Structures are given as structure tokens and as C-alpha cells.
Amino acid sequence: xxxxxxxxxQVNVAEGNPLTVKCTxxxxxxxxxxxYVQYPNRxxxxxxxxxxxxxxxxxxxxxxxxxxxxxxxxHLKKPSALVSDSALYFCxxxxxxxxxxxxxxxxxxxxxxxxx
Amino acid sequence: xxxxxxxxxHLVRRRGQEARLRCSPMKGHSHVYWYRQLPEEGLKFxxxxxxxxxIDESGMPKExxxxxxxxxxxxxxxxxxxxxxxxxxxxxxxxIGTASNEKLFFGSxxxxxxx
Numbered sequence: 001x002x003x004x005x006x007x008x009x010q011v012n013v014a015e016g017n018p019l020t021v022k023c024t025x026x027x028x029x030x031x032x033x034x035x036y037v038q039y040p041n042r043x044x045x046x047x048x049x050x051x052x053x054x055x056x057x058x059x060x061x062x063x064x065x066x067x068x069x070x071x072x073x074x075h076l077k078k079p080s081a082l083v084s085d086s087a088l089y090f091c092x093x094x095x096x097x098x099x100x101x102x103x104x105x106x107x108x109x110x111x112x113x114x115x116x
Numbered sequence: 117x118x119x120x121x122x123x124x125x126h127l128v129r130r131r132g133q134e135a136r137l138r139c140s141p142m143k144g145h146s147h148v149y150w151y152r153q154l155p156e157e158g159l160k161f162x163x164x165x166x167x168x169x170x171i172d173e174s175g176m177p178k179e180x181x182x183x184x185x186x187x188x189x190x191x192x193x194x195x196x197x198x199x200x201x202x203x204x205x206x207x208x209x210x211x212i213g214t215a216s217n218e219k220l221f222f223g224s225x226x227x228x229x230x231x
Contacts, residue, residue, distance in 0.1 A: 043222035
């Protein structure tokens, strides 16, 4: 069975500084990896995904994530944080299968707060 | 093009009552997924449906819970004889199909509170 760990419940970053939200995963075989963001009273919004190819994936709102197979990690990064980036971030994994991306397994989420 | 629509946004039920949660996928999407988010936890997969078919219900409790996605109309998640432990946010997501480049589009969720 697959699993996702987001070791930090809360991350605080000053506006303008680089940010990192950590994610490690466990899955049989090769993974599909995703990041989603959740704003208050809203559903999850897709940020980016890794399927295959380049280990550095670029997504929405200037976010990027680096797939590291040896460390089984998929950390989310942004070079310069904005106050509007404050939200709840979820990492998710799915094993590569014939059925695409159903049965995503989500981490418990990391609350990112950008301090003006 | 409206996104994934869920209603109601908030649902309050007393123990023993039935809860019916509705989800209309994005236009053109025929795959629906239901997830449950308990307080302080991540989203847990419950069930995956295509039109008129349940593809995978491995995450759904064996009793009291059922889901359908009829040919016409929204997908329904039904919880019979609710208990306090059913209190959670229930999210629906849809996708156009199953392929490696697909992504899920989520609704805003239904917050179920059981008194």
C-alpha cells in the first residue's frame, strides 16, 4: 500500500524568502506524484504533478517540485514567497497502473503561512 | 464551464438519520471520486465511479455507506444511520478519464456534522 508523509504540520516563511514544503512517499514501483493546495472553504486545487521525465516539475503560481527517487521525496518549492501563498498544501501519490490517477493517497497536509 | 459542484455545503444530521451528498462533475467528465477528510487528517479515498458503474469501492465502509453515479444526474454519496464518527468533510472530484496526464478537479466539499 502507498503512503505519504508530510513531516511538518506548519511552515512559516517571511514574504520574499524561498519556501520549501516537504513530502516523502512510499509506493510499490514507480509513482505518480502530485501537489494540491486548499484555500479556506474551498476544494483542492491542482498545482503540479510528476509522471516521468525531468525530475524538476514546474507548476502553477510559480511553484515547482523536485522528484528524488533515491530519497523518495517530492518537496514543493518556490523561490520567493507571497502572502497569497498562505494555504494548506497536500502531497499525494498514486502507483502507476492501468487506471491512471484514481485512488490518490494524500498526506495530512502542511499549513503554509507567509509572514508579511 | 462550472467546476465540480457539491451540495449542500453544510449538512447537519442527528444520529440515526440519513445523509445524502450530491456531486455534479465538470462538464464532459465521466469519472467521479469521493474522498473523506477527517479533522487533522489527509483526504482518504472512498470510492471511484464511472457512469452507472462502481469501479473501486475499496475505501468505503462496508456498512451504511453507498454511492451511485446514474446515467442522468449527479453522483450521490449516501450514509445511512449516521453516527458522530461520520462527521467530516466529504470531497468529490472528477476527471475526464484515466490516463497518465489526468488530474482531478475537486469540489468545495460538504461538511457533515452529526449531532
